[in-house]
Amino acid sequence: xxxxxxxxLPAALLAACLPAGAQTITPKIHANIPFNFVAGGQYLQAGxxxxxxxxxxxxxxxxxxxxxxxxxxxxxxxxxxxxxKSHRRSLMFQQLGSRYVxxxxxxxxxTGREMPMPSRQTLEAASGKTVEVAAE
Numbered sequence: 468x469x470x471x472x473x474x475x476l477p478a479a480l481l482a483a484c485l486p487a488g489a490q491t492i493t494p495k496i497h498a499n500i501p502f503n504f505v506a507g508g509q510y511l512q513a514g515x516x517x518x519x520x521x522x523x524x525x526x527x528x529x530x531x532x533x534x535x536x537x538x539x540x541x542x543x544x545x546x547x548x549x550x551x552k553s554h555r556r557s558l559m560f561q562q563l564g565s566r567y568v569x570x571x572x573x574x575x576x577x578t579g580r581e582m583p584m585p586s587r588q589t590l591e592a593a594s595g596k597t598v599e600v601a602a603e
Contacts, residue, residue, distance in 0.1 A: 499515050500515075558600045
């Protein structure tokens with residue numbers, strides 16, 4: 468009997484670890500942004516964009532890239548969560564007049580990323596209304 472347990476123990480441990488590992492992978496977010504906006508301190512044109520981690524081994528720096536690869540901007544982010552309210556995959560912008568600033572994005576129902584708000588421009592935008600753009 469001991470031989471049978473020892474034989475299956477490595478397989479059971481591997482199976483138990485796989486779901487946990489799969490949860491740490493954050494998929495790319497694809498969105499059609501219908502307005503010009505600011506991300507990472509740069510102005511970007513309306514269009515199709517992909518948001519993804521800049522490197523596999525870090526979740527702090529993310530990159531927003533146009534689908535035609537003409538524009539790519541790095542953004543420093545920090546983790547945010549929403550344990551009570553669930554979110555769809557989306558990008559959140561603050562609007563002030565005709566200006567939109569990317570302030571956060573949601574990669575899962577309860578987890579997302581926020582951009583720090585040090586710049587005057589971002590602080591001004593925070594006083595405007597929030598606009599959500601659905602993502603895939």
